Structure formats: C-alpha cells, structure tokens
Amino acid sequence: MNVYIKKSKLRNHQKVQITGSKSESNRLLLLQALYPQLQIQNLSNSDDSVLMQKAVSTKDKLVDIHHAGTAMRFLTAFFSIQKNREVILTGSSRMKERPIEILVDALNSLGADIRYLENEGYPPLKIVGRDITKNKVTLEANVSSQYISALLLIASKLENGLELTLIGEITSMPYIQMTLSLLREIGIETNFINNVVSVKPCSSTVSSQILTVESDWSSASYFYSIIALSAVGTEIIISSYKNESLQGDSALVSIYKNFGVKTTFLDNSICLQKVETNDKNSLKQFDLRDAPDIAQTIAVTSFGLGKECQLTGLHTLKIKETDRLVALKNELEKLGAQVTITNDSLHLKASDNIKQEVSISTYNDHRMAMAFAPLGLLVPIEIKNAEVVSKSYPDFWKDLKRIGFDYDTIS
Template sequence: MDITLELKKRITNQHLTISGSKSETNRLLLLQALYPQLKIENTSNSDDSEVVKNALFTLNESTEINVHHAGTAMRFLTAYFATQENKQTVLTGSSRMKERPISVLVDALLQLGADISYVEEVGFPPLKIIGKKITKNKVTIDANVSSQYITALMLIGSTLPNGIEINLQGNLTSLSYINMTLSVLHSLGLKAAFNDKIIKIPFEKEIKKDVFIVESDWSSASYFYSIIALSAVGTKITLGYFRQNSFQGDSVLPEIYKNFGVQTTFQNAEIILEKTSNVKTQTFNFELNNTPDITQTLIVTCLGLGMTCNISGLHTLKIKETDRLQALKNELEKFGAAVAITNDSIHLKNKVAFSINPVEIETYQDHRMAMAFAPLALKQPLIIKNAEVVSKSYPDFWNDLKALGFCIS
C-alpha cells in the first residue's frame, strides 16, 4: 500500500497515547513465559510483539515458528527454546531474516551446552533447536555486535539451575539496552549485577513482583519530536504514557531535541512537546552508539531544517531490517542532499530546496524508514511506498498523523 502524505492545515495541540514500548514488552513476554505468574499491562501492539507472544503462548505446539522480519524475536526465542527441555523447534523468518547473522548468539549458547544447528547457511537462520537442561553457567560473548544477543542470555539466566555469568569482550554497543534489561529484571525482584564487563545473574525460582506496567515507546515518540522541530514556534503535542526516569535508551530525546528548539515538559505521566525557538546552529555532531534506532529520525530532522549533520556510532545499522545507512543515503539524495556513509557513520551536507512536487520514499521493508521520513510532509508532499510496514512497531502511526492534521490518501 502506497500513500500520499501532506499537511493541509497547521498542527494544533493534540493529545496522543502511544502504545507500550516494544523493547520492554518483548523482554517481559519472554520473562512471563519463564515466570507465568507475571502480569503485563499496556503491552505494545506492534507486529514484533505479536510474533513473540504467538511463539511463546499460541504456537507452542508447533515445531516450526516463523518470526518474519522480527529480529528481536529471533534472538530472544533462540535463547528461550534452547532451555525448553525435550522440545524441538525450528526458528525461521523472512528472506531478509535469513541474511541477518546470528552466530554470535548461537556460539554463546553452544558454550553453555545448548543443542542448536543451522538448517541452511551456517551462521544464519533458520535454526534447529532441541531444548535441554543447561547446567553450565559461564559464557564469553562479543559485545560489539548487538546488545540483543546479550539480553537474550540475560533473560534466561535467572531460570538456569546455576544462573549465568556473561563475560563481555570488546567495546559494548547499545549499552542503554543492556541497562534496560537490568532494570526490568530488578523491577521484578530478580538479582542481576553488571561490573567490569561481567554480568552475573543467579538462579531465582520466583519473581518478587508480579505486575509490570509497560511505559510507552520512546522510539515511537521520536517521530513527533521531529514533527515539532519542523513546525512553527508555538506548536505543541501531548503524548502519554511516559516516565521521566525511563528504562529506555531513547529517552535521551528531550535532551537531543533541545538542539532543535523543542522543549519537553513532564506532567502527570505525559510529555508536552513544544517548539519554543528556531535553530541557531547550522552543524550538529551526534554519537549514537547507545541509541542507534533514532538515527533515521534525527538525520531527517536535520534535512528538514536545512542543517549539516554528522552522526557516528552506527555499525549495527547495516544488519537491521535493511542496511539503514545505504537506505538513508538513497532517500536523502532524492531531496538534493549530499550524503556520505562509512561502516559506522553518516554525514549530511544540506542545501535542499523543497518543492510542491511529491518525493517518493522507498521503505525497504523497514518501519523506521517510513516513519522517520513522514515529518518531511511538513515541507513538501511525499509518497510513502509500502506504508503498511509501520505495523512492525507502531500500527496506529498513520491514524495518529491524521489526528494531527496530516492528509493521507
């Protein structure tokens, strides 16, 4: 489904409620499967979370589980099914999923004694997993590839008879997501310690707290930060439900978007975003090693404001739903921007003149490409290809944009 997106009237102060964090929800769903007394409120309604939920609670009798494009599901479920004694499972996914490496996690689980083999190409899904009781408890893993590999081990750690000790090698990427996992474990009363690149999690028979209310998704909020940044001074949007002391790494958005004249006010579990001033600086440099998921949003904001932007710490983006660095370069250049990419950075030199003619945005089966570019409809009409891809993380996105005054056809 392709859509044409443009703004017909000025945005007025609207109140939107964003569904629960996909990252928190997926961690909690796995913990709920391990500790069935856990009750979760305000869960994400994303496709990714539905995939995890179905795999754990609906499709549990099936020997083959297709996670489609859900990378988080592939990684978390690999660790989970490795611990399910006497259960045989084949984890597979889309053609893109079969191109996304998983050997770092599989090798770590094999160190612990898991029974996992590759069905097709070595190092990539599909995986054949025969669940067994895992008694080894020490594992070494590369920390500079994906934090989700580490989180997958952390989530099963407290149910292993001897717990788990994870030794991290190399520079740790996406530290904020490791800290989120630690915070979720701690909030349920599970012990977990992280010191000097060693994570220790002892065996725990039960959780101490059995209800968890999921915070709304800060990654999803990022698109509204971009909309406010590209709007006139005085424009406001109110979003719920958000905590000032968030577990989510992308909660750095209020600080980052101060650079673009956006003020964030926390009030009664909501945030009020207001454009309070125009941008005075023309060049920004950002290091997003801990929060790579907001890269697309941030660089599109800079494009819309006519700024030059340099973003580094992005080595994980090449193994996401698409090669996000190359995809960004392709689409940003359609607006006349000069874009250079390396293995872990993107550089935007911007002298864009927007027009009344629609620009066609390819989404590459990547939800964040669709949503990150959408705010540019404030500057000129867009055609978003395969717009339904947003359901991966934010199914209500286009309806929420309509509520703000965007015209979608």
C-alpha cells in the first residue's frame, strides 16, 4: 500500500493518544516473562511488541521475530537461560544481515550455549537454555545499547548476578538507564559506578505490581516535526507523557526549541505549539548518540524549514532496519536536498525549494515512512509501502487523517 499525501493543512487544537513506548514495553515484557506476577498497562500496540509478547510465551521450538531487532537481541539472552529448552531464533532476510556476534560472544563467555545456523555472527541462532553461573563480562561501550540491556534484563535470574564492564565512551546511555530504572522499579538491586554495571541476583520474590508504560517519545517526534512545519500559533496535544521520562527521545523537548516548537507539560500529556523563533543561525548541530532514532525526523524537519543541519553520533543507524544514513541521503536528494554522510554523521545543506510529487521509498523501515510524511504540509508527496508504520505505530495514518492530513491510499 502506498499513501499519496495531498498538500494538507493541519487542524488546530487536535488531540492524539499514542500507545506505550516500544522500548519500555519490550523490556517489561521480558521481565514479566521472568517474573509472571508483574502486570503491565498501556503496552505498545506495535508489531515489535506484539511479536515480543508472543515470543516470550510460546512453547514452539522455532521463533520467528521478522523485522523486530529489539526482540532478537532481548530474546537471544532470554532463551539462553531457559533451562532444558532448545530454540531456533530467526527473523526476516534483513534480520539475517544484522550482526549479533557481540551479544552471542558475551553470553557464551558467561556459559550460554548459542550457535549460528547460517552465517557466522548473524541470525538464525540455535539456543540451548542452561544455568549460567559466571557473572563477569566486558563489552565495548559504543556497541548497540540493546546488547547491553539484553544482558542486564536477564542478570537478576543468573545464579551470581552480573558485573558488566563497559570499555570506552558509552552510546545511547538513556536506554541503559531505562533498563536499570525498570529493574529497580520491580525491586532488583543495581549499581552503575564509573563504567561498571552490576545487577544482583534476585534473592527474594519480586512483589506483584502494576507497571504503566509511558507513551512512546519516538512516535511523538513526528508531531514535533508537524508542528515545526506549521504556521505560528498551531498547537496539538499528545498523551500520555511525563516530565521525568526514562526515554532518551524525550530530548525532543530541547531539540525542537531550535525549530520553534514549545512544549508544555500538562497533567498527563504535552501541548506542542509553534512559536516565533529569534534564532538567526541557519546551521543546526545535534549530537544524537543518546537518541539516534529521531535522526530521520530531525533531518526531514530541517530540510522542510530550509535549515542546514549537522547530525552526529549516528553510527548505530547503519545496522537498523536498513542503513538509515544511506536511505536518508537517497530520499532527501530526490526532494532536492544536498546531503553528505559518513559512518556516523549526516550534513544537510539548506534549500529553499522542495520538489513536488516525489515518491519516497521506505526500505522496510517504519521511521522512513513516518519521518517524511510531515512534508505533506508543504508539498504533495507519496510514501511507498506505507503499512510499514505498523512496526512501531499502527495507527499513524489514522491519526494523521484525524488532525487534517488529506491523502489517498493506493494498493
């Protein structure tokens, strides 16, 4: 399905309810599988979380998680400690190109039994669950935070807990802090001193409790972009968000001030309002090492506003659903942008003209589809394979229509 967006005008004072954070949901689903007494409210309805929920409860030997990268990393750790159980963990053709050797090596060094079934270092995996008694492991600190979180999430179920030493500069720190905060919330003791993270074994039973997932800040990013590209005075309310968030993408609040978006925290939601900005500096520079998932949104916003931008800290984007840096360059240049990329950065030159009627390829990447959609406020644009948004935000197109976007679907 393709979506053809006609040049649209946003209805003012709209409200949008966004479901729970995919990042929080997937962590809590794994913890719930380890501690069934936990209850979860406001779970994400994303494909990734649906797949995660199914995978942790299935008794099947073959577990296919399709495009769900977080699930692949978390489940590799989860199944490694399911004693007397053998699992084949696989995914889509793209998933089989996404490296997992760093995590597998770490788990095997602790005593896990994980083997590659096709290409060395990549899924699919054969995992035989067993007791793990070793408790010390070292990782490079700039690897995907999902490898680190996968280890931390199972750590309390290891006989001697876990002491994880991180070498070098840490990438995506907020996601590691999110994992540790959720562990502490359910009563598990953790420490993070210098570059050493430790999780104590859970000596007593985790108490029965209800955990509420905050709405997804990554999904909120598209509404920040929409407001940034709208007229001064336009506002929208999205929920459910809190000022003290565990999610790294809450950096949107400060980043989008640069694009004239004011964020006001209400009781259980946020009001986004386009305001005048006195910022005369055309070049926008952002280090996104702690929030790489919003890079696509920021790049498209900058382009839509005719602002030059320099985004750094993006080395993890090359191993996502697609190589997001290459994908961004390809599609922005179709629209008339000048883009330069390296292994960890993107530089976009300012442009006053946006080409109309361009068809945007999405590369099986939900964030490509959603990041480019706000440009429909400026020019007619087509988004190919638009259904890919279901990976993280199944109601995205419905919500856009409700707030004023005018589009046709093309089968």
